[in-house]
Amino acid sequence: MTITKSQLSLSRETRKKMVPYLLIAPVVIYYSMFWLFPVINAVSESFKNVDGVWTFSNYIHIFKDPVFYTALSNTAFLVIFSVTIEFLLAFGLALLINKKFKGSSIFLFLAMIPMALPAVAVGAMWSSGLATRGWLNSFLMTFGFIDDASKFLFLAGGKMSTLWLIIIIDAWTVIPFVMIILLAGLQGIGEDVREAGAIFGGTKFQILRKITIPMLKPTITTAMILRIISAIQIWLIIVMLFGFNRLPVLLEQVVLNYDQLGAEYFERIGLALSVLVAIIVSAAAILYLKVSGSFEKEEKENG
Amino acid sequence: MATLELVDLAKRFSKKVWGVKKMDLEVNEKEFIVLLGPSGCGKTTTMRMIAGLEEVTRGTILLDGNDITDIPSRNRGISMVFQNYAIWPHMSVYENIAFSLKLKKMPAAEIKQRVQETADMVKIGELLKRLPGQLSGGQQQRVALARALAVRPRLFLMDEPLSNLDAKLRVIMRTELKAIHQKTEATSIFVTHDQSEAMSMADRIVIMKDGVIVQIGTPDDVYFRSANMFVAGFIGTPPSNFFTVKCIYNNDKIALEHSQFTLDLDPKGFEELKEYNGKEIVIGARPEDLLVVPDSEAVFTEEILVVEPQGSHQVVALNLSETIVKMIVSAEAKVKPGDNIGLNFNRKRLHFFNKETEDRIHLKNEVE
Amino acid sequence: MANVLKRQIRRSAKKTSLYIILVGIACIIIFPVFFLFSFSFMSDYETYSEWPKPLVPSFKAHFMIDKDVEGYHLFIFNKSEDDFMPFGPLVFTNNEKDVDNLRKFIKLQSNCKISSQQIVEYLEVVDSDSRVEFTIRKDLLANYILFFQVVNGAPKAVLNSLMVAGATILISLTIGGMGGYAFARYFFKGKNILKLSVLFVRMFPAVSLAIPMVIILAKMGLYDQPLGLSLVYSVGQISMSIWITASVFMSIPVSLEEAAMIFGTTKVGAFWHITLPLALPGLAACAMYSFIGSWNEVIAAVVLTQFNPTFPVIVYKALVGSQGQINLITAGSVAQAVPAIIFTLIIRKYIIQMWGGVKV
Ligand SMILES: Nc1ncnc2c1ncn2[C@@H]1O[C@H](COP(=O)(O)OP(=O)(O)O)[C@@H](O)[C@H]1O
Ligand SMILES: [Mg+2]
Secondary structure, eight states, X not given: OHHHHHHXXXXXXXXXXXXXXXXXXXXXXXXXXXXXXXXXXXHHHHTBOTTSOBOSHHHHHHHHOHHHHHHHHHHHHHHHHHHHHHHHHHHHHHHHTOSOOTTHHHHHHHHHHHHHSOHHHHHHHHHHXXXXXXXXXXXXXXXXXXXXXGOOOSTTSOHHHHHHHHHHHHHHHHHHHHHHHHHHHHHHHOHHHHHHHHHTTOOHHHHIIIIIHHHHHHHHHHHHHHHHHHHHTOOHHHHHHHOTTSSOOHHHHHHIIIIISOXXXXXXXXXXXXXXXXXXXXXXXXXXHHHHTHHHHHHHHHO | OOOEEEEEEEEEOSSSOEEEEEEEEEEOTTOEEEEEOSTTSSHHHHHHHHHTSSOOSEEEEEETTEEOTTSOGGGSOEEEEBTTBOOOTTSOHHHHHHHHHHHTTOXXXXXXXXXXHHHHHTTOTTOTTSOGGGSOHHHHHHHHHHHHHHTOOSEEEEEXXXXXXXXXXXXXXXXXXXXXXXXXXXXXXXXXXXXXXXXHHOSEEEXXXXXXXXXXXXXXXXXXXXXXXXXXXXXXXXXXXXXXXXXXXXXXXXXXXXXXXXXXEOSTTOGGGGGGTTSEEEEEEOGGGEEEEOGGGOSEEEEEEEEEEOSSEEXXXXXXXXXXXXXEEXXXXXXXXXXXXXXXXXXXXXXXXXXXXXXBOOOTTOOO | OHHHHHHHHHHHHHHHHHHHHHHHHHHHHHHHHHHHHHHHTOOHHHHHHOSSOOSSOOSEEEEEEEEETTEEEEEEEETTTTEEEXXXXXXXXXXXXXXXXXXXXXXXXXXXXOOHHHHHHHHHHHHHSSOEEEEEEBOTTHHHHHHHHHSTTHHHHXXXXXXXXXXXXXXXXXXXXXXXXXXXXXXXXXXXXXHHHHHHGGGSOHHHHHHHHHHHHHHHTOTTSHHHHHHHHHHHHHHHHHHHHHHHHXXXXXXXXXXXXXXXXXXXXXXXXXXXXXXXXXXXXXXXXXXXXXXXXXXXXXXXXXXXXXXXXXXXXXXXXXXSOHHHHHHHHHHHHHHXXXXXXXXXXXXXXXXXXXXX
16 A cells, blocks of 8 residues: 555656656757758768768868868957957946946847848948948048048958958947847846945955856856857858958858859768868867866756 | 644655655644744745645655645645745736636636635735735735635645745734634644744744754743753744753752852752763753842852843843853843843753753653 | 035946947947948939938939930939939930830939829920929839839748748747746756757758758758748757746746646646746747747758748848849848847847846
């Protein structure tokens, strides 16, 4: 009698323990079907040639191609500078406006526009603005800052200036996004914690370093991971401003090979490239997690 | 109304963490039981197991003699007031109170009457249309109470319902809750970490520590016959004073030797202490059982450190060999810091504890 | 006294500088967007023949017709030159074909509508007098209308995009929402690692995912179908939805559900009666997020569609393919951006809450 009862309660407990796994199951199933499966497929296809024979030739082609190295270094440059600059500016802004002020709701809406704007629209906006006879030069001329002779050649600059141009445009597009994530995190911390820090005699900077940033760590990790992942995958704005192959970056090369060159040979090159991009993205994200110490925290929480 | 019985109840959260280690408790019909203990001792866990919100690891819960251990919360016939009220913010006060009645398919007219009746009882009859966001903390608390009362539960659970209220309102609500209990006669279990709340409300108090019951008894039991040093120290404000003394029995006299004083006892009435001859024991003395006496009758004299006037009485603190001793004197007594006063013990009221086990040394003729 | 005054001054200076910074940021954000909108209302003539380009679209255009021995000449007022400039065919006569061509030219180049009848009347005036000046109201929406006429299948593409977005919302919100609820309410082994790894799903470029998906979707009969595309979009959106809904559910105290369970309902009933209504704003915001994500995506859609492209695809192709016609392309871009911006306006209130903070 007692045995049956304890068995019964055990099964009920195990049933309860299964609930979260049942809720997670669709995610896992979905990702195995529509993520893992295509990824495995992509990876294996990238090791085959047009005739379906296993080979490294796709990768060898990439590694022999000097454009790949240009794309790699350009991407690295973009990611390092854009993510750092965007984070610092967004964090500064989030700290600055982390209080209720008149019109905060309108400001928030404005700040969200760049991230709502379709990439195509962003491209159209800047290509029409940065053209030598674009709206930016028109604006400057109308208000007499420059004359016809001294108009800027935004898009015609050298490699460095075009890279920085991309960084600025990217910053314009995503700073609000990063800022909103950080702002949410800051508001989650609450004023009282920081006030407590101030009462115990911390300077503003000390409070920021010892209280705010550590408490914001999970939010910062989320924001940085999301940013690193998408920064490495930047391409559309570059293509819309400069066309293909003018300023090679990794994903642009993927698209170029897959979509533009239009031969199965190049499609496989594109696949191999995208596998490399995925490896680079995850390596960068994991490197960030390692360096920032987020892994340790995960393990601690689990242990 | 109902009886509740907890048999060998235990809850283990993980390998090392036990919420409750062992609970055996019988609650009588119409009784108002208070679970009292420091935070983290397992009161909420006990409550949640009774409510069915937490699976039990071991043991049985019997309500009116029926095993309800594996019955879902909704079928147990209990109701509960949560510490943070847990009233539903998207429903009006009326909808909150009527929620369970509607689920029970009670006729609409009856629901209406029941809601109004219950709301009137807790004095929120005028607020039925409001949303919880438009209520003060005290009013929200009353909504939670009304919601729990409206179902006419067999067992009424309250988990620190008053702890989010301000001090004044808390005292008012104590009285009201007690009055409501007398009216409804629902068997109730009330959780608190506030000993004065427990003392003023309980029929019986269950004192818990580290997941086990330390003492079950009426307020008088736990106050005058504290089962161990923990209870003596936990109940009462200020808490009991403890003196470690050496018990010497010879020539038909018991002498309790402290580093600062010696207390002589007539062995008659303290026979049980004879066993401790030559050993150390602990005296527990309530603040009111230390008496100010002329120096000639004093067991020891000491300088007053601080005087805390309380209106009805004054609390005097002394420093006796590096431990603070607190005692209560009348409001009229002229005492000030720096005065030397003579002190004696109200011997009949003293508690004695085994120094190793910290358990009470029971005397035959303890005050009833 | 002086101190109080000083403090007040300092405080208001602080406040003022905050507002200055805010307004500055707002301007930086609005400035380019403004020109995007502005260009979409301009005529070809405004965008290509004036320098510097006008900053705001004009509402009307001034024309002049003159006549000399060779025939009639049409002029248009050029603001940057502050003078009438030759416009259109150098010479024309008053025969029917010429007049009709002129009408079309005016419509196409300056977005102004004028009837042939009216032109003939003006020509008669020119004949009797010396020259005639006239003003026509510009058709501001001409670019939009033209975009939807010229770009092949634009209306159908909008419909496709809507279907893709709808299916993506449905898939990502149900699957992601379940996951988010599990992350918010339960402790289980590997929870943190799992939560982080759903973000890592996004590491594989969507376009690269799209390539093998072509075959998979073809097998399922979903290639070039809105549903197929939404299956790909949901990969990224589910992971986003998990994170967002997890924080939404976390902001709803568990005790509200527990109370419902005590007062007579099941776990499912508690979710239905209590948690879901309370989470609805946050879930709506999450849905809007998915909408924006799928409404704006381009390249996977390029790969995965053939005869049923989505709206961003045709705008993208119009932009990359055709050099020039910037006013037409901005019109397409704005047409694509407006729904996303409107949805942003709707979710504005919840977005901070969505990321785990409180409402602003
Ligand atoms: N869900 C839980 N998971 C793990 N440990 C818990 C959980 N709930 C409570 N505990 C632990 O169980 C013990 C008793 O907690 P609780 O019953 O809430 O105490 P009380 O209500 O008396 O303050 C505490 O040590 C607490 O940390
Ligand atoms: Mg508790």
